[in-house]
Amino acid sequence: MAAKRSGARSKRSQGMSVRLQSVQESRGEPPLSxxxxxxxxxxxxxxxxxxxxxxxxxxxxxxxxxxxxxxxxxxxxxxxxxxxxxVLEYRGPPQTVESQDWRGEVVHMLEDWRASMLRHPWSASLLPRRALGPNILGRLELLSKTLSKAGVADADLNVAIWSLWNYVMGATVTRASFDLSDDDRAAAQQRLTHLSERYPTIERSRLLLDDDWSGAFRRGLDFLLDGLAPKQ
Amino acid sequence: MAAKRSGARSKRSQGMSVRLQSVQESRGEPPLSxxxxxxxxxxxxxxxxxxxxxxxxxxxxxxxxxxxxxxxxxxxxxxxxxxxxxVLEYRGPPQTVESQDWRGEVVHMLEDWRASMLRHPWSASLLPRRALGPNILGRLELLSKTLSKAGVADADLNVAIWSLWNYVMGATVTRASFDLSDDDRAAAQQRLTHLSERYPTIERSRLLLDDDWSGAFRRGLDFLLDGLAPKQ
DNA sequence: CCATTGACTCGTACGCCGTACGATGCAAAT
DNA sequence: ATTTGCATCGTACGGCGTACGAGTCAATGG
Structure with missing residues (x-):
């Protein structure tokens, strides 16, 4: 049946045609691309x-x-x-000697991932419905390579990658939906009042109010990495 | 300005009016609700x-x-x-003595969460954009209560909850987007061929092909819980 | 020099969408 | 008998994604 997305993604050619911009827009925008x-x-x-x-x-x-x-x-x-x-491009850690501090590399990439997605909150809500683009795969590749180099056993590699990945994805997605629901403070406040009746424990721990998200993110990530590290 | 969603959610009354179904549909559907x-x-x-x-x-x-x-x-x-x-309702573990096996309770709830969302793949893609409903909050409350009872220190409680939560959310969301992208096998296969060129490490580890998702989910979760458990 | 080609732009139109508005029916209350 | 209030629904409006085909213009090559 209908061949969706069969190779070429649009009608324009892939070749590099060097046409100068058309004269037609006398003072308009640059040409489409x-x-x-x-x-x-x-x-x-x-x-x-x-x-x-x-x-x-x-x-x-x-x-x-x-x-x-x-x-x-x-x-x-x-x-x-x-x-x-x-929006998910990644250019690597700022300045590193090749592959010394594997843990720093991983943390930097994952925190950059989180930061990129939070800078564009729509990305978190888009991600579950979209295919994996090259930049996403590139990050997975980097993660895989770094962990492998760090000495994670092959048998544990995939679980380690997915655990870290899931953690980051979940953190950004959750954070994004909180941003949405806090849009109007009135409703949020009202939700919190009847929250204390029905959900006493999370009310007591101020789970939904604690706004040190990035700190909590980092602490959880550190914990995860502690477990993942072979020893060093 | 315009008060969106101010309290009552629809025009129908909250009171229980016991009206019998109207006669009007002589052989139609039951009345709307x-x-x-x-x-x-x-x-x-x-x-x-x-x-x-x-x-x-x-x-x-x-x-x-x-x-x-x-x-x-x-x-x-x-x-x-x-x-x-x-779709996210939860009825608790099958048959438990009160609060003995806290770890079993947590695992059951989280695996049920994952199973529920995978049974309705649209839920994963919807979740980031929606507010937290009562069933979601209920699960958070249960998680919080159980961990607290299990002896997790108050200072670590929120990080523990969010770590587990993020892990589950990320796992389901990731899984959902994989299901989408694998819709037509032809495209998936093609993606994998040029995958081996550009992403050698994840190709070698068969990261994207390993389809024992629930096994990996469980292993990662076990690991997370190992770290979270106070000792016992 | 003119005709052809092919890259690129765009106006029109179609079918579908969410939903505002107001008319209606009907049972219970007065 | 009239009023009230729950519930249903037809019509219509503005906006959406995009198929279709006509248009413009630079490069080509006879």
């Missing part, structure tokens, strides 16, 4: 949220017609995929 | 996915007019909230 579309999509997602990204609005911001987008992009899902992956 | 709407929404989500849930389709399945739904339900977001929470 996949990069410009993705960048603007991210802008739109940042300012208006997932539901605020509309092909029409996207075209408006780019100063183009709606259907022009479809030359560079398959469809709206494609835009989501590209925007998500574009 | 919030419960019937939610149950049908879950059906629809199970069979057609997140994008398959439409107010019109929902009404069709219920044998009612579209706008009738809005008497029982605020809007479509409300339907999502209710469907999600309805």
């Amino acid at each position: 996949r990069e410009r579309i993705v960048a603007t999509a991210v802008e739109l997602l940042d300012t208006r949220g997932v539901d605020g990204l509309t092909m029409r609005r996207l075209a408006d911001r780019l100063g183009s017609g709606v259907m022009s987008l479809y030359w560079h992009v398959d469809n709206k899902e494609d835009v989501f995929d590209l925007a998500l992956d574009s | 919030r419960e019937r709407i939610v149950a049908t929404a879950v059906e629809l989500l199970d069979t057609r996915g997140v994008d398959g849930l439409t107010m019109r389709r929902l009404a069709d399945r219920l044998g009612s007019g579209v706008m009738s739904l809005y008497w029982h339900v605020d809007n479509k977001e409300d339907v999502f909230d209710l469907a999600l929470d309805s």
Whole structure:
């Protein structure tokens, strides 16, 4: 049946055509390109949220017609995929001697992951529905390579990777949904009052109020890594 | 400004009016109710996915007019909230002496959580965007209570809860996105071939192919609990 | 020099969506 | 007999994603 996404992702050629920008827009925007579309999509997602990204609005911001987008992009899902992956690029730890401090490398990558996703809260809500893009796979690869080099046994490697991965994913996703639900403080407050009746323990521990998320994240991560480390 | 969701969630009264079903449908469906709407929404989500849930389709399945739904339900977001929470109910471990085996209780609840979400794959993708419903909070409360009873220090309690929580959330969310991307095997296979070029380590460890997800889930969880347990 | 090609843009239109509004039916209360 | 209030629903509006086909313009090559 209908071959969805069969190889080429849009109608534009993959080759590098070096056409100068057309004269047609006398003082308009630069010409459309996949990069410009993705960048603007991210802008739109940042300012208006997932539901605020509309092909029409996207075209408006780019100063183009709606259907022009479809030359560079398959469809709206494609835009989501590209925007998500574009936000998850990783350039490695700031300055390292090759592979000495494996633990520092892992922590840096995972904290950067978390920071990237929280900088673009829509990404956490998008991620479960999208395929794994190259930047995501790249991070998994880096994680795998680093742990392997650090001496984690092959038999434990996958469990170790997934444990760390799950931890980070869960932390960002959970955090994202908290941000949403705290949007209007009135409702949150009301939820908390009848919370103390029905959920005394989490009320007492101030589980939902403790806002040192990144500290808790780091502590849990450290704990996880302590267990994962072979010894050193 | 506009008071969204201010207290009462729909126009219907909360009181228990015991009206018998109206005579009007001579051989039709039972009368509408919030419960019937939610149950049908879950059906629809199970069979057609997140994008398959439409107010019109929902009404069709219920044998009612579209706008009738809005008497029982605020809007479509409300339907999502209710469907999600309805799927996350928890009835406790099968048969336990009060609070003896705290570890068994925690494992059971978390594995049930994971199983519930995987039974309804749309739930993982919905969760990041929705507020915390009573069933979610109930599980957090149970987790908190159990860990506290098990002797986890108050200072470590929140980190412990969030670590476990994040792990489970991440596992289900990750798993859900894998299910999506494996939808058509052709694309998956192609992704794997150029995977071995660009991502040699995760290719070698068969990270993406290892399909013993629940085994890995359990192993990682055991590890986490080992670390969390005070001693016993 | 002109015709052809192919990269790129875009106006129109279609079918579907969520839902505001107001009309209706019907049982219970007055 | 009238009023009230729960519940249903038809119509309509504005917005959405995108199929289709016509248009523009630079490069090509005869």
